[in-house]
């Protein structure tokens with residue numbers, strides 16, 4: 210963009226939202242331009258921080274007129290580089306963080322209407338203040354925003370019972386690529402009036418439009434909740450234990466998280482203040498949560514009796530039921546610190562995959578074997594939301610090997626893991642999305658028919674290709 214043209218463009222942005230919300234200084238821009246794991250640093254013409262839907266719409270119109278690409282951004286906690294601009298500096302980042310109002314809570318309809326920049330944690334707190342539950346729960350909830358959660362169709366630990374973000378959203382407000390505001394803020398559980406545009410924008414990673422607000426579902430707050438940490442001898446046992454507890458607890462089972470021993474080793478190495486739950490090591494662990502409208506006593510009886518049945522049938526090795534808040538917090542902190550512990554240990558090769566639950570044990574057996582054959586001594590950090598068939602299957606270097614050397618094997622390791630995932634009819638991205646990190650992999654595993662339909666939707670909604678171009682697909686010419 211020529212200097213005069215660029216000055217006119219920036220002057221218009223300043224006129225639209227005020228100079229204090231147009232960030233041009235390199236130092237002030239820095240935190241918007243690097244991803245959470247510090248893997249990519251982009252550049253931008255400016256960081257724009259609108260304060261209302263109307264201001265977002267005005268900015269998109271200006272960008273469209275001047276053919277400036279837009280990268281929408283929320284909390285910048287995404288894990289596939291979707292919210293980071295390219296290094297050529299030709300795009301603007303539109304940060305939604307100032308759109309942070311709770312617009313309405315309708316307790317009788319069990320819905321909450323929130324702006325896209327609201328932190329997930331603040332939405333949970335607002336729901337709680339009205340004796341309701343907003344069940345999306347992620348380790349990044351203190352930093353990520355509802356807009357980002359919707360744009361990535363976030364999952365987390367409550368999906369087993371409540372579904373992912375798509376299932377928790379009833380309506381959306383979106384600024385489309387022309388800068389028009391679509392008000393689809395419907396608070397309806399049934400609405401079959403043609404194509405579901407809401408579902409198109411959810412999971413679109415900022416490539417179709419900018420989500421500015423949403424109507425989300427609320428649930429009754431449970432009266433009692435219990436967590437148990439369970440030691441397991443094998444993946445097959447873990448899956449059979451999941452089936453048993455699902456059968457016995459039904460909708461009361463609100464979490465079933467898996468961790469292998471190496472994940473726990475990393476957490477205890479880097480967070481030594483967390484209490485060890487078991488004194489001896491086991492191959493796998495499940496962290497389970499039961500929630501109920503009944504008293505804690507009834508829930509405890511049912512949980513203990515299920516654990517007893519599991520124990521007598523040889524499915525579990527050991528179990529600890531948490532009876533205090535601090536014990537419960539300690540167990541969840543262990544689970545939620547696995548990502549941070551890996552980051553402290555060094556870099557490793559990460560995969561966010563999902564599989565039919567019936568295939569997970571075979572997948573792990575075969576993939577572990579294939580990787581060990583090719584890279585003897587490599588260490589698996591296997592954890593995730595087993596109840597949803599979602600594994601974070603990460604590969605760390607053999608002990609003593611430098612992480613940067615091991616990372617050179619990334620392409621071949623990704624191929625081994627993703628080929629096996631595909632073989633077992635799984636997905637190469639369960640909850641983090643595609644961004645720029647997995648777009649080559651997408652080409653490898655999606656059919657031409659599916660990719661063509663996806664590109665058709667992109668072209669129809671964003672014909673000038675200004676909405677987050679280069680994310681999900683290569684730039685469409």
Ligand SMILES: Cc1cc2nc3c(=O)[nH]c(=O)nc-3n(C[C@H](O)[C@H](O)[C@H](O)COP(=O)(O)OP(=O)(O)OC[C@H]3O[C@@H](n4cnc5c(N)ncnc54)[C@H](O)[C@@H]3O)c2cc1C
Pocket residue numbers: 245280281282283284285286287288290291292305325346347348349352353354355356357358359360361362363364365366414415416418419420421548549640641644677680
């Ligand atoms: C420690 C940690 C744990 C995590 N755990 C989980 C987990 O359990 N489950 C899970 O699903 N994810 C998890 N994540 C990933 C991440 O937190 C989620 O993807 C989250 O939903 C991203 O929200 P955000 O506001 O940070 O979005 P950003 O990172 O800012 O953006 C993510 C994508 O959404 C687009 N976007 C953002 N806001 C908008 C908007 N308003 N309109 C249109 N597009 C937009 C961006 O362009 C980008 O493509 C974790 C991340 C961390 C760091």
